[in-house]
Amino acid sequence: MDFKIRPARKEDCKDVSRMIMDLAVFENVADQVKISHEELERDGFCQNPLFECLIAEVPEEHKSKDGFTVVGYALYFYTYSTWKGRSVYLEDLYVMPEFRGNGIGKGLLSKVAEVGKEKQCVRLNLSVLDWNTSAREFYAAKGAQNLTESEGWHSIRFDKLNMENLAKEAPKD
Amino acid sequence: MDFKIRPARKEDCKDVSRMIMDLAVFENVADQVKISHEELERDGFCQNPLFECLIAEVPEEHKSKDGFTVVGYALYFYTYSTWKGRSVYLEDLYVMPEFRGNGIGKGLLSKVAEVGKEKQCVRLNLSVLDWNTSAREFYAAKGAQNLTESEGWHSIRFDKLNMENLAKEAPKD
Numbered sequence: 001m002d003f004k005i006r007p008a009r010k011e012d013c014k015d016v017s018r019m020i021m022d023l024a025v026f027e028n029v030a031d032q033v034k035i036s037h038e039e040l041e042r043d044g045f046c047q048n049p050l051f052e053c054l055i056a057e058v059p060e061e062h063k064s065k066d067g068f069t070v071v072g073y074a075l076y077f078y079t080y081s082t083w084k085g086r087s088v089y090l091e092d093l094y095v096m097p098e099f100r101g102n103g104i105g106k107g108l109l110s111k112v113a114e115v116g117k118e119k120q121c122v123r124l125n126l127s128v129l130d131w132n133t134s135a136r137e138f139y140a141a142k143g144a145q146n147l148t149e150s151e152g153w154h155s156i157r158f159d160k161l162n163m164e165n166l167a168k169e170a171p172k173d
Numbered sequence: 174m175d176f177k178i179r180p181a182r183k184e185d186c187k188d189v190s191r192m193i194m195d196l197a198v199f200e201n202v203a204d205q206v207k208i209s210h211e212e213l214e215r216d217g218f219c220q221n222p223l224f225e226c227l228i229a230e231v232p233e234e235h236k237s238k239d240g241f242t243v244v245g246y247a248l249y250f251y252t253y254s255t256w257k258g259r260s261v262y263l264e265d266l267y268v269m270p271e272f273r274g275n276g277i278g279k280g281l282l283s284k285v286a287e288v289g290k291e292k293q294c295v296r297l298n299l300s301v302l303d304w305n306t307s308a309r310e311f312y313a314a315k316g317a318q319n320l321t322e323s324e325g326w327h328s329i330r331f332d333k334l335n336m337e338n339l340a341k342e343a344p345k346d
């Protein structure tokens with residue numbers, strides 16, 4: 001199937017927002033999504049954007065059963081390793097189920113790797129859920145290492161309330 | 174013990190670089206550190222810095238046995254959650270062993286939380302090694318959640334070579 005990968009434009013945010021929700025439903029956390037397309041427009045298409053995004057688009061004649069031509073996205077940003085330097089972090093990679101098996105996910109991933117290389121990044125990081133076997137196998141087959149298994153890294157989070165409680169205890173200047 | 178937390182300045186990068194190496198030695202990965210203080214100066218003190226850093230400083234009369242007054246650091250940057258929005262990520266938190274037990278680590282952490290709150294971040298994320306019990310307990314006691322244990326998130330990495338191999342397979346525009 002023909003598809004094209006290009007940087008997302010502001011007017012793609014409604015499509016991206018729709019697929020963010022699809023992905024959250026798949027991950028069983030739909031109730032966690034608090035971001036609307038307006039917030040994506042504000043955060044991604046400003047002077048200093050908080051993320052970058054690629055989208056996969058199919059021609060009109062291959063549109064989805066619900067009439068969509070934007071059928072996948074990869075959202076990423078830049079991080080920093082104090083051992084190695086600038087890195088790229090892939091926050092989300094998603095392809096609509098009816099378009100899988102056509103190399104679109106692979107295309108999006110390799111485009112993010114290309115951006116990372118162009119920006120002199122030293123690595124590409126991401127997270128997967130342990131029960132998401134197909135995603136784990138997809139990344140492993142392309143040479144990714146599972147750092148939680150090989151080195152024992154665990155992800156830790158302070159949610160907003162706990163972060164704000166911590167902030168209250170910050171030493172005064 | 175008296176200590177002061179302040180934003181790192183360019184001239185602190187030698188101290189930060191020294192402590193990055195100390196932390197890597199503790200994590201058994203000293204051979205992985207490829208970043209010098211010159212790179213920290215370039216990456217952190219430019220037009221669009223790749224990270225921000227706080228340092229903890231003690232008065233001259235309490236300097237370390239090797240003569241250092243900069244005795245801890247917290248290095249962080251901003252990330253983005255497609256569920257929640259802007260987040261802050263704490264890459265490194267370190268206090269020199271001879272200065273532990275004085276609230277310096279807690280002070281650095283809560284200062285980063287304060288920065289996150291001021292910048293409208295919705296969460297504070299970080300990673301710990303599973304065998305680093307004292308760090309895990311330190312964060313848990315302050316309300317952090319271990320997402321690897323509670324939700325099954327694993328960290329995945331493409332190193333430079335594998336990222337560049339992927340990039341070679343990117344679809345042409």
